Amino acid sequence: MRVIAISNQKGGVGKTTTTVNLAAALEKNCNRVLLVDFDPQANATLHLGIQPNSLESSVNEAMLGRRTFSAIIQPISEKLHIAPAHPRLAQGAQAISAMPESHTQLSYRLDDVKGNYDYILIDCPPSVYALSENAIAAADDVIVPVNADYLSLEGLGRFRADIDAMRQAKKTHAKLLGVLITVVDQRKGITAQSIDLIRQHFKKLVFKTEIRINVKLEEAPSFGQHIFDYDPSSIGATCYNQLAKEVIRLCQKAN
Numbered sequence: 001m002r003v004i005a006i007s008n009q010k011g012g013v014g015k016t017t018t019t020v021n022l023a024a025a026l027e028k029n030c031n032r033v034l035l036v037d038f039d040p041q042a043n044a045t046l047h048l049g050i051q052p053n054s055l056e057s058s059v060n061e062a063m064l065g066r067r068t069f070s071a072i073i074q075p076i077s078e079k080l081h082i083a084p085a086h087p088r089l090a091q092g093a094q095a096i097s098a099m100p101e102s103h104t105q106l107s108y109r110l111d112d113v114k115g116n117y118d119y120i121l122i123d124c125p126p127s128v129y130a131l132s133e134n135a136i137a138a139a140d141d142v143i144v145p146v147n148a149d150y151l152s153l154e155g156l157g158r159f160r161a162d163i164d165a166m167r168q169a170k171k172t173h174a175k176l177l178g179v180l181i182t183v184v185d186q187r188k189g190i191t192a193q194s195i196d197l198i199r200q201h202f203k204k205l206v207f208k209t210e211i212r213i214n215v216k217l218e219e220a221p222s223f224g225q226h227i228f229d230y231d232p233s234s235i236g237a238t239c240y241n242q243l244a245k246e247v248i249r250l251c252q253k254a255n
């Protein structure tokens with residue numbers, strides 16, 4: 001069982017798109033997968049067709065100890081389940097920060113369901129400190145999606161240092177599983193230059209798979225579907241299936 005946080009403090013880099021479609025691709029490869037929507041924007045929840053406002057209970061109630069994790073989980077399909085988010089998780093995050101050993105709360109509460117899954121993927125918010133810290137503390141691995149541009153590279157170095165600092169402070173044992181280059185537009189010269197820079201800096205830590213720009217990936221959320229239901233023959237589906245195979249290989253190697 002592996003817990004993987006998909007995290008980057010920069011917004012709009014493809015964290016949610018990656019969490020949802022990697023979760024679905026891992027399921028297609030015969031794994032039991034739980035997606036934890038750990039972002040008050042509830043984008044992954046919406047992406048999979050659940051209206052956050054219709055929820056009686058969500059990750060927020062599980063984090064505050066009012067429900068168990070198993071009580072809030074909903075099935076998307078047989079082997080793909082979601083712990084959905086509600087916008088009140090933003091207030092919940094403040095309550096979590098006031099708890100003793102606040103960074104351990106998610107890890108501790110997930111123990112309830114860990115035995116039921118092969119992979120637990122956590123969709124992190126951009127820069128909500130208590131939540132991201134909890135996600136990384138709970139994780140075995142971190143995947144960091146980045147866009148192929150110069151500013152993304154700047155933030156990436158800092159983010160990696162933050163994870164290292166948490167490891168040194170014994171707040172997590174998580175490793176950087178890989179940097180994932182997303183929204184790759186092969187028609188743009190600047191994209192190729194930025195990808196070269198990212199690969200030079202992070203070397204083997206960059207996934208071989210790159211996620212190409214694909215309008216189907218952008219359309220799928222408004223239909224409440226992951227890419228394998230929305231358009232399994234799209235480039236987006238091919239990229240995320242290739243990523244799943246790479247993730248499975250890396251996780252097997254590390255065991």
Ligand SMILES: Nc1ncnc2c1ncn2[C@@H]1O[C@H](COP(=O)(O)OP(=O)(O)OP(=O)(O)O)[C@@H](O)[C@H]1O
Nearest residue numbers: 011012013014015016017126183212213214217218
């Ligand atoms: N490969 C892709 N091709 C085309 N559009 C994409 C691709 N990946 C992501 N997008 C689009 O880019 C936007 C941002 O993606 P996403 O919501 O996954 O980023 P995020 O990092 O989760 O954002 P936030 O920080 O707000 O949580 C969305 O509109 C999404 O549909």
Ligand SMILES: [Mg+2]
Nearest residue numbers: 015016039043
């Ligand atoms: Mg998101």
